[in-house]
Amino acid sequence: MGPGRMLFDFIAECLGKFCTEHNVDKNTEIPLGFTFSFPLIQQGLDRGILKVWTKGFICSGVVGQDVVQLLDEAIQRRNENKIRIVAIINDTVGTLMACAFYKCNCRIGLIVGTGTNACYVEKTQNAEMFDANHKRTQGDKEHMIINCEWGAFGDNGVIDFLRTPFDKQVDEGGHNPGHQIYEKCISGLYLGELVRLILVDLMQKGAIFANQEAYSIQEKGKFKTRFVSEVEADVPGTFDYTDFVLNEIGIRNAIDEDKACLRYICQAVSTRAAQLTACGLVCLINKMDVKDVAIAIDGSVYRHHPRFHDMLYITMKKLLQKDIEFQLILSEDGSGRGALIAAAATNSKMN
Incomplete structure (x- = not known):
């Protein structure tokens, strides 16, 4: 919640410590892949303008700015190592790339953690939002990765039919009311708060935990999302x-x-x-019109919730046509490895 400059100075400090711990030659230029998990207007492989903060971040002086330049300036201020940012990617893209490195049919990257988002491989000819300076040519690659920013699905009201009064309370009580509606129904930043609001309502009606004071439950954020996973981890009949x-x-x-x-x-x-x-993933698979696809997934909710993987798989199986094969694959450190692959590929092309 502080100034954006402090955020990027902190990242640069971490980079400096890493270089020191691993005895990196200060005279050697290091190519860096930068994973930045927020909505960007990407104007190039190494240029991204922050459109809006999400997931509770509200650092000042960053929205509308090129975050690559902000990090580069922070690195220059420390003047310790020669680090050149060669690529900026989204965490969903990193998750996809890390898995696609060894699984060639991986075409979707999914994050279900503090926030949620997905990206997928699209035919370049179907990418409709290039501006005049980025027109498609015959020499373009056949496919490209589209970052969906699907957390914002529903911002225009199209999923209001499934939202409850508790969803609306979560939305109105956050930093960005009216935005990231889909994300607020799915991601780890909000699931615990949804449960808390339901509990408070039922306790006020005397329907649950009668005669319990539990003042702490009245405080926003007191029912953590990890509590949801822990409660559901109990063997039936035990508590x-x-x-x-x-x-x-x-x-x-x-x-x-x-x-x-x-x-x-x-x-x-x-x-x-x-x-x-699952509904979002099924839509992407149908859009790509493929019969065999691997989905790379990362994020704390997917990793730690005891039933999330199974529920996701079962629902997708119900919604997809029977001749479509899919696999849900945990992408280990997708953000880090994906940025590494992007940096390596870009640096190789430059050289």
Whole structure:
């Protein structure tokens, strides 16, 4: 929430520490791939203008600026290493590239973590939004990667039919009301808060945890998204993790019936998130019109929620035509490895 300059100075400091720890020659120029997981107007492989902050970031002096230039200036201010930023990518693109490096049918990159977004491989001839300076020519590559920024799906009201009063409370109580509507139904920044708002409503009505004060649950953000995963990790009929979560939010000596209700609420919120994610993926697969596709996935919700992978797979299986094969693949450190591949490929082409 501070000045943008401080953010980029921090990144440059981390780069400097890394170079020192690994004894990088200060006289050797290092090509850098930069993963920046926010909506950009990408004007080149190494030029991206921040359109809007998401996921709770509100650093000043960055929106409308070239983030590559801001990081480069921060690196220059330290004047420690010769680092040249050769490519800027989105984390979904990095996730796709990291997986496609060894899985040639990987055509979709998905993030389900603090936020959510996806990218996919499209025929260049179908890319309709090139401006006059970037017209397609016969020499263009046949395919390109499109960053969907699908977290903003629904900003125009098209999914209002599935939003609940709790969704609207989450939206109105955030930094960017009216924006990232799809993301607010799916991602880790919001799932715990959705559960908390439902709990508060039911407790006020006396429908759950009767006679429990639990003042902390009234505070925004007190029911963390990891609590959703922990509650659902309990073996049916047991409440070991649930007891731990309840203790964290100040509810003690709860009856098993109420604990089961809490699990049901968590399941309802997470199941909807997985199903909505599946809907987006199915749309992309149908758009590409392919019969065999691997989907590279990264992000804390996908990694740590005990049922998210299975719910995603089951829903996609229901919605896709039966002759379409797909695989859901965890992309290990997609942001880092994808940026590495982008930098290596770009540097190789330059040389």
